[in-house]
Amino acid sequence: MKVSLCFILLFLPGLFSFSQSSTGAIDHRFFNDLKTTENPGCWINLDTRVEDANEPGNFYSSIDSKHPYGLGLETTIPDDLKNRNMYLSIRARLRVSDSTQNVQLVTSISHGDSTVLWKGVNIAQLFGKIHEWVPVKDSLLIPRNIPVDSKIKIYLWNQDGKAEAGLDDLEIQMMSYKIPSYLIY
Numbered sequence: 001m002k003v004s005l006c007f008i009l010l011f012l013p014g015l016f017s018f019s020q021s022s023t024g025a026i027d028h029r030f031f032n033d034l035k036t037t038e039n040p041g042c043w044i045n046l047d048t049r050v051e052d053a054n055e056p057g058n059f060y061s062s063i064d065s066k067h068p069y070g071l072g073l074e075t076t077i078p079d080d081l082k083n084r085n086m087y088l089s090i091r092a093r094l095r096v097s098d099s100t101q102n103v104q105l106v107t108s109i110s111h112g113d114s115t116v117l118w119k120g121v122n123i124a125q126l127f128g129k130i131h132e133w134v135p136v137k138d139s140l141l142i143p144r145n146i147p148v149d150s151k152i153k154i155y156l157w158n159q160d161g162k163a164e165a166g167l168d169d170l171e172i173q174m175m176s177y178k179i180p181s182y183l184i185y
Contacts, residue, residue, distance in 0.1 A: 026080050026176040030073055033169050034059040044072045045155060052166075060095075060168035063103070063158040070167045072106075072155025077148060078174060086142040087177040090154060092170045094136045096124045101163035105138055107154050111147040120157065124165065133168070141177060 030042065034049050048067045052058040061071030077086075088107065096103060103124035109117040119140060127136045152174075156167045 025178075026078075026084070028078050028081070028174040030075075030172040031170070032071060032073075034061060034071065042073055042075045044074050044153075045069045046071070050166075058168070060093075060166040061156065061170075062164075062166050063156055064164045065158075065161050068158040068161055070156030070158075070165070071170055072153060073170070073172050074151060074153045074155075076151055077146065081174055081176060082148040083144050085144045085177040085179055087173075087175045088140045088142055088152075089173040089175070090138045090140075090171070092136050093133045093168045094123055094127055095133045095166040095168075096130060097164040098124075098130060101165065102159040103163045103165045104157040104159050105136065105154075106157045107138070107140055107152070109142070109146060109150050109152050111150045116146060116150055117142070120159075124163065133166075 032043055034046075037046065037049065039046055045061065045067075048061040048063060048070050049059050050062045052060055063070040090105065090107070092105075094103075101124045102122060104120040105123045107117070107119045108115060119138075121138050123136045123138075127134050154172055156165070158165070
């Protein structure tokens, strides 16, 4: 009896503090399935919206030689995430006409005319199945020392101008991220 009571007293406070800190996380979610043309001001390259011939009523962002930039998001860092470490999660569906194409999922953070951070992932080579919609994802940890008035931009880029690809169901989450204490020195 003493052993089980000791176990409960030792580990219960740790479980309580873990659940308390996980519920205090700040979370911003942006989602666009291109079903509507309304723009709340943060979505970019909406002129690439086309209807899917194989799925009437479904719309997606199409990139090709005439439209090198696909659907994206451009926003400032939300006020409640300023001066906080941030975890950025990006999910979408991708369809390519050739898996060797150079289709980049780009995340950039700029402050004024300066690029603070730039990351491009060739998602066609990583995730591409020819003529099939496949889920794609990327994530990024952003440190708290990014200037507070920086802009975050996430978009699909046809780097060599030869690709034909589609992007749909773009979901972006920005969450506060607490660095574990053992990583702080």
